[in-house]
Amino acid sequence: MSDSTGNSADGKRQFGFTTTILHNDRSKPIEHGSLHKPIHTSVAFGYSDARQLASVFQGKEPGFRYGRQGNPTVAALEDKLTRMEDGVSSICFGTGMGAIGAVFQALLRAGDHVVTSRFLFGNTNSLWHTVAGQGVAVDFVDATAVANVAAALTPATRLVFVETIANPRTQVADLAGIGQLCRERGILFVVDNTMTSPYLFRPKAVGAGLVVNALTKSIAGHGIALGGALTDTGEYDWARYPHIADNYKRNPPAQWGMAQIRAKGLRDFGASLGPEAAHHIAVGAETLALRMQRACSNALALARMLAADRRVAAVHYPGLPSHPQHGFASALFRAHGFLLSFELADGIDCFDYLNRLQVAIAASNLGDTRTLVIPVAHTIFFEMGAERRASMGIADSLIRVSVGIEDEADLLDDFRLALQQ
Incomplete structure (x- = not known):
């Protein structure tokens, strides 16, 4: 939030969408004064102090462990995406489907229930049918009316998943109504923002807890790199989610969900984004507003x-x-x-x-x-x-x-x- 002078609560100047993205890399130190975060291709990261290495692995201090779980180039893109969505943290994946798959992999268990729009991208539709075959009940509803979502909820409903604009028939979900419903019921609201992008719409505004972006599409923009991302908006209270493992509860509750998703989606499932693709996406994102x-x-x-x-x-x-x-x-x-x-x-x-x-x-x-x-x-x-x-x-x-x-x-x-x- 900024005051009437254009300054944030901490006194820093607030800039527009494109200015923020163009200069985001320089908000942190960059090697040799580079204007872009360089491409770091190493998959391993050495430490002169073995105790520091252990501390990084235990999550006691920031650092990089192994390329499958992130590297400096990917981290710079994640920071940029977090700013674009006005979130608290982001995780990048090798594809948009990898990002959606990580939601299932990390957060759902047999016996859980999901409500999703029946107007979905074909591959996402296929994924939810796969999930339904693995012990998670999935109801496909007409999400253009919040009443249909409300009627489908059960005590086992863990999340509601919708797209902003459906591909290909362009149905628009009742995003504000569903967001309010999920707030009242304490249910995680997951919104795929790919068809709008963070420039046209921020799902945080309607209470979405997690935002999906297929980075391959408008954010990268040039058809030369695959990628996907999840952004935690800070709108969902992870202390209410029943499937957070104890070892991810060492940190404040606001960090629980993303810590588990990063571990399960990247460390265990391996749906990682490479540094070269991350660099292409980060450069493409600079012109998102102009292209859109x-x-x-x-x-x-x-x-x-x-x-x-x-x-x-x-x-x-x-x-x-x-x-x-x-x-x-x-x-x-x-x-x-x-x-x-x-x-x-x-x-x-x-x-x-x-x-x-x-x-x-x-x-x-x-x-x-x-x-x-x-x-x-x-x-x-x-x-x-x-x-x-x-x-x-x-x-x-x-x-x-x-x-x-x-x-x-x-x-x-x-x-x-x-x-x-």
């Missing part, structure tokens, strides 16, 4: 154009007033995101249409600087089958668009000309 402003502006213009074309049967984008959760998105997000999807009118083959595009690229990533398109039912959601796709509102002609930062006129012409042909 352009991508969101392009997405809104494209959504409006497609919605006005008779050859398009439906457009799904939270920025359109016709979107069922337009009100939620407008109240919470700085802009309405880079992701949209649309359905072609009967008689238009989605593959032929995609093959006519010259700017947009047929590819499966999201949050790239380039516009990427994919026929959803035939690729990333093919494995779940027609019945499951229908329950999620995924039509056979649905095309997902991750809108990039191209010149707006070029982008609109590309989609328009492909329709005309």
Whole structure:
């Protein structure tokens, strides 16, 4: 928090989002005055005093143990992500799915119960079905209405998991309502912020205790590095969580959850982020706000154009007033995101249409600087089958668009000309 002079309670100046990220590495000493944290490739860290080595392993003082559990380059990125999400600490993983998997690995036990949105990224959906086969009950509900989440809760519910904007149909969860419900019930609220990013939205504002970011997407932005992260916002009281092992309770309760997640997700499960990828992600994050402003502006213009074309049967984008959760998105997000999807009118083959595009690229990533398109039912959601796709509102002609930062006129012409042909 800052006062009217722009200073925080400790007297330090407070800066805007991009200024903070650009200069975050220099908030701590860096070797040789480097402007970026260097890439530390070593997996081992030596100590001249063996007692200090033991103290680091026992958690009595800070330090690095082994590359699987972190290194200086990854730690610098974690610090940057914590600032981006206004949290208390972050842990990086090799992928976004590694981050979500660490939640299950570290916090859930057989007999526990999870409530999650039924509008989920395909791989996350698959993961929760795997979890359900290992003794954890999982209920998939329509999280656009908090009443559906409330009806699914049981005494064994340990966490509620939702995405901000669902991939690919762009449903927006009732984030504020669910956050309030979880506060009242003492349940951990986990929010995947990938489709919005910390620039558009901070889930801490609605009471999320843990925030997931697939760093591969908008935060890195250039499609050259895989990564994921969990950020503890400080909003959840870990003293209320029933599965914290005694050896992680040596520290203050605010640190219990992340200490267990780091140990189980990195030390035991090995879902670690490498230093080279961490460096790429950290550099990409510096331009997050600039890229998101352009991508969101392009997405809104494209959504409006497609919605006005008779050859398009439906457009799904939270920025359109016709979107069922337009009100939620407008109240919470700085802009309405880079992701949209649309359905072609009967008689238009989605593959032929995609093959006519010259700017947009047929590819499966999201949050790239380039516009990427994919026929959803035939690729990333093919494995779940027609019945499951229908329950999620995924039509056979649905095309997902991750809108990039191209010149707006070029982008609109590309989609328009492909329709005309």
